[in-house]
Amino acid sequence: MISLTTFLIVCPLVFLGGFVDSIAGGGGLISLPAYIMTGMPIHFCIGTNKLSSAMGTTVSTLQFARSGYMKLKLSLVAIASALVGSTIGAKLALHISDSYFRIILLIILPLTAIYLLFKKNALSAGGLLTDQLAPRQLGLTLIIAVFLGIYDGFYGPGTGTFLLLCLTGLAKLPMNLAAGTTKVINLTTNITSLTVFLFSGKVVLLLGAVAGIFGIAGNFLGARYFKRGGSSVAKPLILIVLVIFFIKLIHDFL
Template sequence: MSSKEDVVMTWLTFMIVCPLVGLAGFVDAIAGGGGLISLPAYLMTGIPAHMAIGTNKLSSGMGTLVATAEFARSGYIRIKLAIVAVVMAMLGANIGSNLALHLSDHFFRLLLLAILPLTALYLLLHRTALTAPSAVALPPLKAGLAVGAIALLLGAYDGFYGPGAGTFLLLALTGIARLPLNTAAGTTKVINLTTNLTSLVVFLCNGKVYLLLGLSAGCFSILGNHLGTRYFKRFGGRGARPLILLVLTIFFAKTVWDFCH
């Protein structure tokens, strides 16, 4: 491949990845699940899976930092729950990230083939999942234990792979820990930020991050998360479900195409 073709491929990569990472940030701020858009965006350009995961941690972490700060200013984050979530998410993400480094690219692409349709099926069968109607609150101690367990398990998943972790967190925190939607969204951002940063350190130390692409896409992620948090404050989780379903369908088709060719 000539140097001219290298430049074209590089620009094509940026042109594909950056807008989709921005869209992922918008969706992630509303209802989680941004990784279902951003990670496949990296993979569809031909970037190796481990590099894609590591670079995605950088770009999504930049956007999540902005969303977390905005949710904190809005009073959506409870300090005691946040402390529990950070400690357990950090432990889980470290375990998951180190495990991911020992698995092949092929495994991750097979995992994507399973995660995408299963997530779509869940959203189709649970039409009110992302609006998360409020339930009877748990006592503080039980709520804290539930948040800790959720942060550990889904933190490990987020560090190991990641797509859909925000959606899974939001659903678990509202359905199992029974947090109000606003508090669940704020806690989700705290956990996401912790797992992103923890995993990013692991991938950086192992040379699995494209810094220029990650930083560039991160700027789009910041914009997307900023717009998404403004939307969430006004409308809640409404509107994210059909968008996520559309993106899941497109990227599932693309992943199947890649396997067949």
């Protein structure tokens, strides 16, 4: 039985996570800890979070698509790569402790924050949505989608943030196109890993579905805010998310 207190803890935070995720990624840094605070086993927390996240991400993905922030060829490459990565990651998550990823993240998070602080044009790769994509950009997007797909299937928090940073910083995609491609990859990894967790019986359906409605609302409002020029807050939001995640990781280890 799921108590009312559990819903009161999870639902508002999933709404907030959805809003942040649709703008700067990293909504899982807010929503997953919300589930963990309820005391559920970690695999149930991850699986149920995948359900609510997939519902919310579906809405923001559709809104980004309607706004023209996606390219068909790039999206197909991203989907295929993310499918492979997230399937591997989700299967690993059922058998291996997430402590391995946490140790790696203790190194990656401070370096990412330093990169954002001192790289003036971070998240602002040049180019227009009408530009022809170079083969190098497609190849790098493929690699990024595979590796971050594995991470998202295995653990998850911060995937959208890391995708946005990698697609703008490494693949040199324009911010709007990177944001749209991030949604495509995130939705693919969420649905793929959710399927694995569902078949393993690690999802609390009622809690995930109700929280997902709140996530949809958050993603909807966040995507509308992004379309109106809210991308300018992406950098400070990502920095805040990274700091919170780093503090949480240290707290978990201590």
